[in-house]
Amino acid sequence: MKTDGSIMTDIFDAKQSLLITNVIAEGKPVDIFVDEAGTIAGIGEKVRAQYKGDAEFMIDGDGAIALPGLANTHTHSAMSLLRGYADDMVLQDWLAQKIWPLEAHLTGDDVYWGTRLACLEMIRTGTTAFNDMYFFMEDAARATDEAGIRAALSYGFIDLFSEEKRENECRATERLGTHIRAMKNPRIKMAVGPHAIYTVSPEGLRWCAEYAAEQKVGIHIHLSETEKEVNDCLALHHKRPAAFIDDCGILTPHTIAAHCCWLNDAECALVGKRGVSVSHNPASNMKLATHRAMPYRELANAGANVCIGTDGCASNNNLDLFEEIKTAALLQKFFWNDPTVLAAPDALAMATIAGARALGFGTGTLAVGAPADIILVATRTACNTPLHNATSNLVYSCNGGAVETTICDGKVLMLNHEIPGEDEILTGAARAAGALVKRALAA
Amino acid sequence: MKTDGSIMTDIFDAKQSLLITNVIAEGKPVDIFVDEAGTIAGIGEKVRAQYKGDAEFMIDGDGAIALPGLANTHTHSAMSLLRGYADDMVLQDWLAQKIWPLEAHLTGDDVYWGTRLACLEMIRTGTTAFNDMYFFMEDAARATDEAGIRAALSYGFIDLFSEEKRENECRATERLGTHIRAMKNPRIKMAVGPHAIYTVSPEGLRWCAEYAAEQKVGIHIHLSETEKEVNDCLALHHKRPAAFIDDCGILTPHTIAAHCCWLNDAECALVGKRGVSVSHNPASNMKLATHRAMPYRELANAGANVCIGTDGCASNNNLDLFEEIKTAALLQKFFWNDPTVLAAPDALAMATIAGARALGFGTGTLAVGAPADIILVATRTACNTPLHNATSNLVYSCNGGAVETTICDGKVLMLNHEIPGEDEILTGAARAAGALVKRALAA
Numbered sequence: 074m075k076t077d078g079s080i081m082t083d084i085f086d087a088k089q090s091l092l093i094t095n096v097i098a099e100g101k102p103v104d105i106f107v108d109e110a111g112t113i114a115g116i117g118e119k120v121r122a123q124y125k126g127d128a129e130f131m132i133d134g135d136g137a138i139a140l141p142g143l144a145n146t147h148t149h150s151a152m153s154l155l156r157g158y159a160d161d162m163v164l165q166d167w168l169a170q171k172i173w174p175l176e177a178h179l180t181g182d183d184v185y186w187g188t189r190l191a192c193l194e195m196i197r198t199g200t201t202a203f204n205d206m207y208f209f210m211e212d213a214a215r216a217t218d219e220a221g222i223r224a225a226l227s228y229g230f231i232d233l234f235s236e237e238k239r240e241n242e243c244r245a246t247e248r249l250g251t252h253i254r255a256m257k258n259p260r261i262k263m264a265v266g267p268h269a270i271y272t273v274s275p276e277g278l279r280w281c282a283e284y285a286a287e288q289k290v291g292i293h294i295h296l297s298e299t300e301k302e303v304n305d306c307l308a309l310h311h312k313r314p315a316a317f318i319d320d321c322g323i324l325t326p327h328t329i330a331a332h333c334c335w336l337n338d339a340e341c342a343l344v345g346k347r348g349v350s351v352s353h354n355p356a357s358n359m360k361l362a363t364h365r366a367m368p369y370r371e372l373a374n375a376g377a378n379v380c381i382g383t384d385g386c387a388s389n390n391n392l393d394l395f396e397e398i399k400t401a402a403l404l405q406k407f408f409w410n411d412p413t414v415l416a417a418p419d420a421l422a423m424a425t426i427a428g429a430r431a432l433g434f435g436t437g438t439l440a441v442g443a444p445a446d447i448i449l450v451a452t453r454t455a456c457n458t459p460l461h462n463a464t465s466n467l468v469y470s471c472n473g474g475a476v477e478t479t480i481c482d483g484k485v486l487m488l489n490h491e492i493p494g495e496d497e498i499l500t501g502a503a504r505a506a507g508a509l510v511k512r513a514l515a516a
Numbered sequence: 517m518k519t520d521g522s523i524m525t526d527i528f529d530a531k532q533s534l535l536i537t538n539v540i541a542e543g544k545p546v547d548i549f550v551d552e553a554g555t556i557a558g559i560g561e562k563v564r565a566q567y568k569g570d571a572e573f574m575i576d577g578d579g580a581i582a583l584p585g586l587a588n589t590h591t592h593s594a595m596s597l598l599r600g601y602a603d604d605m606v607l608q609d610w611l612a613q614k615i616w617p618l619e620a621h622l623t624g625d626d627v628y629w630g631t632r633l634a635c636l637e638m639i640r641t642g643t644t645a646f647n648d649m650y651f652f653m654e655d656a657a658r659a660t661d662e663a664g665i666r667a668a669l670s671y672g673f674i675d676l677f678s679e680e681k682r683e684n685e686c687r688a689t690e691r692l693g694t695h696i697r698a699m700k701n702p703r704i705k706m707a708v709g710p711h712a713i714y715t716v717s718p719e720g721l722r723w724c725a726e727y728a729a730e731q732k733v734g735i736h737i738h739l740s741e742t743e744k745e746v747n748d749c750l751a752l753h754h755k756r757p758a759a760f761i762d763d764c765g766i767l768t769p770h771t772i773a774a775h776c777c778w779l780n781d782a783e784c785a786l787v788g789k790r791g792v793s794v795s796h797n798p799a800s801n802m803k804l805a806t807h808r809a810m811p812y813r814e815l816a817n818a819g820a821n822v823c824i825g826t827d828g829c830a831s832n833n834n835l836d837l838f839e840e841i842k843t844a845a846l847l848q849k850f851f852w853n854d855p856t857v858l859a860a861p862d863a864l865a866m867a868t869i870a871g872a873r874a875l876g877f878g879t880g881t882l883a884v885g886a887p888a889d890i891i892l893v894a895t896r897t898a899c900n901t902p903l904h905n906a907t908s909n910l911v912y913s914c915n916g917g918a919v920e921t922t923i924c925d926g927k928v929l930m931l932n933h934e935i936p937g938e939d940e941i942l943t944g945a946a947r948a949a950g951a952l953v954k955r956a957l958a959a
Contacts, residue, residue: 156901157908161845161859194898359846360912364853390912391899396839400846402604403802407847412805416604455637456834458599458942459949465600469803469833474917499901506902 085493088484089129094121096134096449098439100463105139107445111483116439132478132488134449138463141437142201142222142446142481143394144428147293147331147352147382149207149229150216151179151187153194154506156386164299164361172387176208178512183505184209185216190502191392192220196492198393198473199448201481202432204329204352204382206266206293211252214261222481223434223446225329226253227266227293232277239277246281250288260434260482264291267323270314271302275321282322291327291433294318297340298332299363315340324349329431331382333372334363341368345375350431353423355404356397357384366408369401369415380427393473394424402468417468449478527573528936531927535571537564539582539892541882543906548582550888554926559882575921575931577892581906584880585644585665585889585924586837587871590736590774590795590825592650592672593659594622594630596637597949598830607742607804615830619651621955626948627652628659633945634835635663639935641836641916642891644924645875647772647795647825649709649736654695657704665924666877666889669696670709670736675720682720689724693731703877703925707734710766713757714745718764725765734770734876737761740783741775742806758783767792772874774825776815777806784811788818793874796866798847799840800827809851812844812858823870836916837867845911860911892921 091107098105098116106115106124115124159171184207195203202223205213210226217224228249232239246265253263265288267273267281285292297303297314306314315336318324326348333351336344344351353367372379381401383392398420405415429437436446452460456471479487486492534550541548541559549558549567558567602614627650638646645666648656653669660667671692675682689708696706708731710716710724728735740746740757749757758779761767769791776794779787787794796810815822824844826835841863848858872880879889895903899914922930929935 153898154902155904156913157903157905160905160908160912161849161856163855167855190898190901197898356842356846359850360855362849362853362855364850386913390908391914393915396842396915399799399839400843403799403843404850406604406805407802407807410805410807412606412610412803413604453939453942455596455633455640455942458633459597459946460600461598461949461953462600462603465603465833469603470599470829471834472836472839472915472917474915496896499896499898503902506904510904 084130084485084488088482090127091130091132091480091483091485092121092124092128093132093134093139093447096137096139097463098139105439105447107480107483109483111445113439113441113443113445116441136452137449137477138452138467139439140199140448140450141425141429141439142448142479143199143424144380144432144437145195145200145203145382145392145394146329146350146380146428146431147354147384148191148203148205148392149385150191150203150205150213151184151207152385152387153191153392154183154187154502154509156390158387158510160390175509175513178509178516179208181209181212183509185212186502186505188213188216189220189498191386192217192222193492193495193498194392195222196220196479196486197476198395199450199476199479200392200394201446201448201479202429202434202436204264204293204432206268210249214253214256217261218256218258221484221486223260223432223436225262225264225291225293225432227264229266229268230277230281231268231272232274233272234274239274239280242277243280246284250290262290264293266293269295269302270306270317278318278321278323285327291329292323292325293329294323294331296330296333297335300335300365303335313337313340315343319343319347327433332358333367334358334365336368336372338371341371341375341377345372345377348376348378350378350380350427352380352382352431353401354382354384355400357388359400359404360388366404369405370409378427378430379423380431381423395467395471395473395475398424398468417464420468421464445480445483447480448476450475451477527928527931531925532572533570534573534575534923534926534928535564535567536575536577536582536890539577539580540906541582546582548882548890550923550926552926554888556882556884556886556888559884579895580892580920581895581910582882583642583891583893584868584872584882585891585922586642586867587823587875587880588638588643588646588825588835588837589772589793589823589871589874590797590827591634591646591648591835592828593634593646593648593656594627594650595828595830596634596835597626597630597945597952599833601830601953603833618952618956621952621959622651624652624655626952628655629945629948631656631659632663632941634829635660635665636935636938636941637835638665639663639922639929640919641838642893642919642922643835643837644889644891644922645872645877645879647707647736647875649711653692657696657699660704661699661701664927664929666703666875666879668705668707668734668736668875670707672709672711673720673724674711674715675717676715677717682717682723685720686723689727693733705733707736709736712738712745713749713760721761721764721766728770734772735766735768736772737766737774739773739776740778743778743808746778756780756783758786762786762790770876775801776810777801777808779811779815781814784814784818784820788815788820791819791821793821793823793870795823795825795874796844797825797827798843800831802843802847803831809847812848813852821870821873822866823874824866838910838914838916838918841867841911860907863911864907888923888926890923891919893918894920
């Protein structure tokens with residue numbers, strides 16, 4: 074992408090009106106005008122002539138593909154600090170011997186730096202909105218605010234079936250709600266985060282459902298990730314997990330259920346009927362050997378909103394949604410033994426329109442009136458040569474490295490691969506990660 | 517990476533002595549000295565002091581991870597021209613309706629441009645040697661020669677059980693052998709390429725085995741990719757594919773067998789006993805829904821040399837071996853239902869030492885006396901932050917975009933992401949791909 078050198082110094086400084094020329098959207102060459110409120114005010118062939126005088130800044134897309142910023146609908150951002158700390162282990166050993174001992178020493182500062190690092194990686198790879206569940210979420214909110222992208226942030230509600238702990242988790246959830254409302258940042262919302270049926274009591278699940286309804290916020294939960302979860306639920310509650318959480322009021326049109334590997338047909342129908350968003354997490358499922366792939370076709374046919382997420386960096390180990398949609402398309406074909414399952418347009422839609430619908434920021438489309446969450450994917454690259462089919466290349470050939478420019482809410486966050494302040498974030502996150510391991514090993 | 521600006525103009529021009537400072541190799545900070553013959557003459561802590569005056573050029577690695585150049589042990593390079601042309605189809609429809617009609621119009625010029633594009637992508641993502649099977653291989657040889665990397669090139673021998681065609685394929689194979697010997701380029705060798713048991717007669721397979729033995733060159737074959745191949749072989753020959761091709765003399769220590777998804781335990785033992793290299797192609801297998809993963813553990817335990825390949829761009833759709841080793845590690849865990857299978861060091865070894873052993877150029881290690889096929893992977897990036905474990909990051913977090921410098925046979929082919937002549941190659945390949953489709957549609 075070519076850009077007038079003189080504007081480079083301050084295009085990052087504030088939200089300004091932008092004219093993006095010479096890009097391809099849905100197969101057509103267009104220009105895009107973003108007004109100073111951060112809204113797409115014009116998109117099409119004649120936009121350049123119409124808005125030329127109005128734009129504070131101009132970006133020459135040089136034939137790049139323009140897409141809505143991607144949405145990562147299931148992650149634990151600050152786990153970026155644990156990237157590569159432990160891999161290739163059985164789930165229970167991995168958690169008990171490696172992850173939990175480290176997490177026991179986490180501080181709010183760690184979560185700040187981990188979330189900054191995660192946001193940096195998301196900006197670099199084209200993600201402008203994410204659905205997060207972790208601890209010290211006030212610090213995650215501060216990091217997201219500074220990074221300039223969007224998030225639904227949930228505190229990981231884990232009562233371990235104890236009434237005392239439940240009270241604590243309810244108060245922590247309420248505090249996060251109060252904190253985020255006080256931020257008055259339209260890019261940041263809260264969600265309620267009941268972790269999973271094996272870590273939260275039925276009473277806890279019911280409280281979460283009621284609080285979410287009362288506050289008009291979303292719900293973020295892990296559902297049916299492993300076969301063990303299903304078998305334990307059947308033994309304890311005589312129903313399968315989806316039916317069980319539905320009884321607790323958890324399945325709503327504002328719920329994002331992550332994983333969902335082991336849903337059977339009846340559960341797919343139920344999840345679809347309730348209008349739930351299902352976040353597919355193929356890399357994590359493969360790495361941790363869930364041994365069954367989310368039933369994409371059944372869920373889509375049942376009307377569920379199937380979107381995609383990377384899960385945390387400890388089980389992936391990156392946040393690149395372009396890699397994730399490829400992995401999703403490959404896994405669905407391989408596991409369900411049908412190369413026609415999850416074709417490229419559907420895989421891309423999981424990260425764009427479906428992800429945006431799940432998060433509810435009104436993004437996910439390049440249309441007049443939509444928020445200007447826009448990414449530009451370079452076409453003068455090997456991964457987009459030849460360009461027989463842009464959607465195929467985006468899903469199967471490109472990774473997040475092909476993203477050259479990222480704009481969120483009208484603000485330019487990355488221009489031609491440059492992100493201001495990147496070095497400081499990498500240094501701060503590396504330092505926090507090193508100190509965390511040191512504390513854990515010394516304990 | 518920082519480099520003295522004054523040397524940028526000619527570091528690409530010719531093989532010169534190089535001092536690479538400030539890199540990490542096998543966890544230790546080292547410098548590397550490459551002599552003007554393209555051989556690693558020194559590697560270690562004291563190399564800088566020892567060789568400073570001798571180096572024509574210096575490269576400051578700025579903390580990058582140094583690895584041997586990767587080896588892609590199964591691809592059809594020129595199929596890069598078909599990238600994204602057809603996806604998400606049943607194998608037989610995909611071949612009969614899309615791939616073969618296009619390939620019928622291929623010219624030597626197309627293969628030249630497709631191979632140039634493929635080499636460009638490989639250089640960018642850290643691959644310095646590949647094992648190729650396609651048509652017009654004299655043109656592939658010219659492209660590889662110009663690109664500066666290494667290849668074992670085989671003509672795709674397909675006699676379709678016809679004696680007349682077999683004669684033609686034998687002569688084409690011999691012509692390629694004569695051509696490549698005459699090139700006298702130590703980076704380029706030929707291999708014999710019997711396509712598969714369902715496209716080559718037993719007589720053809722035997723001729724290939726004999727010609728390879730006589731010429732002391734390798735063999736490159738597709739083996740046991742689909743269940744249908746196994747069932748058809750059992751019906752026709754009353755043995756499984758590995759035993760059948762062993763009878764024809766195809767299984768040797770100089771054979772690379774691609775795919776091998778459906779090998780049973782006895783076949784794994786046989787392949788191991790013969791010292792065969794097995795090229796795992798996980799992305800292609802998933803995309804085309806082979807429905808079974810290559811039995812990594814059985815093959816490794818049996819002594820087979822398990823390496824990795826991307827397959828062609830029509831069934832992947834890129835040539836990024838970093839993505840491929842991640843996909844391999846994920847698929848093995850998922851399919852075999854064990855998160856400890858194919859741990860990160862073994863996954864990386866498939867692309868380095870095992871791949872190099874399969875191709876026989878003496879590369880795959882950073883040691884004094886080895887050819888200087890070296891790549892530098894940036895560590896001041898999100899994918900390598902934090903750096904708890906470099907091998908884990910290389911396998912699970914980085915993709916080929918993290919490679920910043922690629923050196924093959926002592927010649928710098930990419931420096932700090934810059935590849936001379938990239939635009940011309942992208943333009944030439946795009947033009948060839950467009951013209952190919954036009955010819956095919958007009959026919």
